[in-house]
Amino acid sequence: MRLTMITVDAGEVVLNDRRTQSSWTVKLAPYALSRCAVTQAEYAALTGTPLTEPLLPAVHVTWWDAVRYCNTLSLAEGLRPAYRFRGELSELGEEEVELVNPSGYRLPTEAEWEHACRAGTTGPRYGPLDDIAWHRANSADSLREVATRLPNPWGFHDLLGNVWEWCWDLYDPAVYGTYRVLRGGGWFDEHWSCRASVRRRSHPTYAVDDVGFRVARSV
Secondary structure, eight states: OOOOEEEEOSEEEEEEETTTTEEEEEEEOOEEEESSOOBHHHHHHHHOOOOSOTTSBOOSOOHHHHHHHHHHHHHHTTOOOSEEEEEEEOTTSSEEEEEOOTTSOBOOOHHHHHHHHHTTOOSSSSSOHHHHOOOTTTSOSSOOOTTOSOOOTTSOOOSSSSSEEEEEEESOHHHHTTOEEEESOOTTSOGGGSSTTOEEEEOTTOOOTTEEOOOEEEO
8 A cells, every 4th residue: 555645845844942042053954754654554455454444644653663654665665774672681671773764664753744844834833723633622532534624735734632652763862761852732732732833742652643644754
């Protein structure tokens, strides 16, 4: 099952962290990002995970599950996998992984994620929240099917709301070790969490019903 990918031109984005009151600019090469979060049907097709609701985002997926899915998807399409697992443990007792082929399927960096989310807009959101996102006030406390809210100007759906999305980046290794970045807000979040700049962190083994992912490739 081939995912729909959208190519994004080179650009730059300014990231902000409210916790540290810092900001930094990231220049980006062209890349492609999946139009929606990976669905349960797409995830099940490659992993054999029991299918419940095909068009719902794949959730209860750890960061490790997501990077392994990326490698499996690359192999299924005849591509060299993006990630190499070193088969050894880091100082924090977790397996080490490195990006060796950005042209294979991979998780987006948080800069790529925010750049695609903003889609040339400059406000906290790319449109009126109820029109573009499932969040606590309109989701009826339930995960929703992908692409049932309006897309952003570049054609991406659900970059805000429905599920938080894993990114490749470490959040702040000096303080939080191997915790990875989550972006986007979820179906149970208040409106202030569903903004393009909001950063959240979690351990890469974390799995819950409002965290999913989408995939990227360098082009």
